[in-house]
Each structure stands twice: as C-alpha cells, then as structure tokens.
Amino acid sequence: MNPETHHRRQEAAPAPMSGLRLNTLRRTTARALLGVGVISLFQFLLVWFVRGAVVLPLLIAALVTLVGVAGILRRWRFAPSVGALVALAPVVTVLAIPLAGSTLLHPTANLAFFGILLVQFACALIALVGGATAVIQNTQGREQPSSRWLSPFLSGVLGLVLGMLLLAGIVSANPPSTVASTATNGMPTVHIAGSTFLTNVVLVPKGESLVLVEDDSVEHIIQNGTWTPSGLPHPQTEPGAPLVHSLDLKGGSLHIGPFTIAGVFHLYCTIHQGMSLTVVVQ
Incomplete structure (x- = not known):
C-alpha cells in the first residue's frame, strides 16, 4: 500500500x-x-x-x-x-x-x-x-x-x-355533584384521587355516615371546614356536624358520622389547597 x-x-x-x-x-x-x-x-x-x-x-x-x-x-x-x-x-x-x-x-x-x-x-x-x-x-x-x-x-x-x-x-x-358511589352496606361514599374529592357535593340521609375512599396513596388530613375562594383555609364546625379533627387518610377508607341533624356541612383537606367537600344531610 x-x-x-x-x-x-x-x-x-x-x-x-x-x-x-x-x-x-x-x-x-x-x-x-x-x-x-x-x-x-x-x-x-x-x-x-x-x-x-x-x-x-x-x-x-x-x-x-x-x-x-x-x-x-x-x-x-x-x-x-x-x-x-x-x-x-x-x-x-x-x-x-x-x-x-x-x-x-x-x-x-x-x-x-x-x-x-x-x-x-x-x-x-x-x-x-x-x-x-x-x-x-x-x-x-x-x-x-x-x-x-x-x-x-x-x-x-x-x-x-x-x-x-x-x-x-x-x-x-362538568364535575359530578352527586354521590359518587355506594358502599356495600348502603352508606354514601366519596372517592378521593390526587388532591381532590371526585365529587364536590354528596347527599347523606339523616342518621347515616359518610365513607371517604382514597384511590391512591397520597396523604390527606381531613377536618371540619372549607377553603375560601381566596385560597385560605377556614376551619369551622357547623352546629350538629360530627367532629372531624385532623383525620389522617393515606390509602384505604375513612368513616365520618353519623350525621344526626339535617343541614349543610363542610369538610376539607388541610394539605391540599381548594380540596373541599359539601355534605348535604336530608
């Protein structure tokens, strides 16, 4: 070469x-x-x-x-x-x-x-x-x-x-505003996914309890009150509402109640801003 x-x-x-x-x-x-x-x-x-x-x-x-x-x-x-x-x-x-x-x-x-x-x-x-x-x-x-x-x-x-x-x-x-599902024992059930309730309003018969079911493993702290439109937490327990104070939910389900008085009550997650649920008891 x-x-x-x-x-x-x-x-x-x-x-x-x-x-x-x-x-x-x-x-x-x-x-x-x-x-x-x-x-x-x-x-x-x-x-x-x-x-x-x-x-x-x-x-x-x-x-x-x-x-x-x-x-x-x-x-x-x-x-x-x-x-x-x-x-x-x-x-x-x-x-x-x-x-x-x-x-x-x-x-x-x-x-x-x-x-x-x-x-x-x-x-x-x-x-x-x-x-x-x-x-x-x-x-x-x-x-x-x-x-x-x-x-x-x-x-x-x-x-x-x-x-x-x-x-x-x-x-x-067009989010759902009624009961998301019903548990096997007939109690109203609301599912939680991510940082929100999958339904923002739930109807609960007087004398019944409410079941919260988390579909994942994100941690939530549930208590009485709501988030204001300005994004501030507003803890408040309405007269006749079951006392819910800092209930930790991370997977699984949670029973709240019974709701013994008809009225409108509110629950919210203290961790996730805007995560509120309205409970209508009738």
Missing part, C-alpha cells in the same frame, strides 16, 4: 465519536429531550417552592436529560442511543410519585398537572422513537430519509395529546 492510498483511506474513515450530520431526526430527538428535561426541572422547582421538599431524582433526571441534548447537538455518535434511554428516566421518576400516578388515572382531579405530564410523556415518546431510529441508522452505516414517517408520527402524537386534553377539559368543566 503506497502512502497516498493510505492517506486517502484515513480521510474517508468516519470519526469514532463525532462528525455525524445533525439531520432532521436528530434535531427532533434533541428538541424532545429538551422538552423532557425542562419539564422535569420545572417539576423539581415547583415541588421545592410549593411543598418545601427536594426531590433529588427529579433534578438528576433533568440534568441527565440535558446532557443527552448536549451530546446530540455536539454530534456524538452514541448520543441518540443514550438519549433514548435517558428519555425514560424522568418518566420512571415521575411515575414513582403517588400524585402523578393518581393524576393520570383521574385527569379531572388536576387538569393542569395532567397536561404537564401528558406533554412530558409525549416528548419522551418522541425522543425514544427518534433515538432508537438514529441508533438503527448508525448501525446500518447510512442515513435514510425520515420525512416519510416522521411528520405523520409527530402529527399523530400531537393529535393524541390535544384530544386527551380536550376530553379531560370537557369532563372537568
């Missing part, structure tokens, strides 16, 4: 870790990963400022995701494959939070949080599919046009997100 041929082969050989063209597929993957990372960081800051709790897994997932974005933009060869795996980290972290799982099962309980989770999972799906496709292209050693399937795929994900948000918004605008 002469020196000129050897020099040409060295020029033609691809760089082991960089030099990949930043095509549409990789740009889309980077943008989706960026969305996942920004939302994860927002969730971390929100929990920190509102609840005063530092959820380190959320922060770590956000930082790792942003590192994956930097790797794709710097055209590291293995960045798409790492990005596809990194996209799953925030999703797994968020699902480990009881309130997140409850919100996905009951979107109307917290429509804003449901929308954030939906966008985050959509970005994760796009990053996962885009990263996996880029890995396949790297393995085959050639880039294939992605415009034929990428645009319909993105349109489908967008349509799915908008459709679910629209449906959840319609249901949330």
